[in-house]
Amino acid sequence: MSVCPICRRNPTAPEYKPFCSRRCADVDLQRWLSGAYVLPVDDEDEAPPEEGP
Structure with missing residues (x-):
């Protein structure tokens, strides 16, 4: 059974x-x-923006 990632105290509820x-x-x-x-x-x-003419 997995545990809630927020409170880390209770098992997960299906709903x-x-x-x-x-x-x-x-x-x-x-x-x-x-x-x-x-x-x-x-x-x-990130590539630098190309300069126009």
Whole structure:
């Protein structure tokens, strides 16, 4: 049985999987909406913009 990734105390509930409750699902959604979860970006991989004539 897996554990809720937010509270890490309760087992997951089938109706809220992978969370244990609506509260933990809402906490996760709020983290996404507020920008708490971000993917790292390496600016060196981006090509510089080409200059026009």
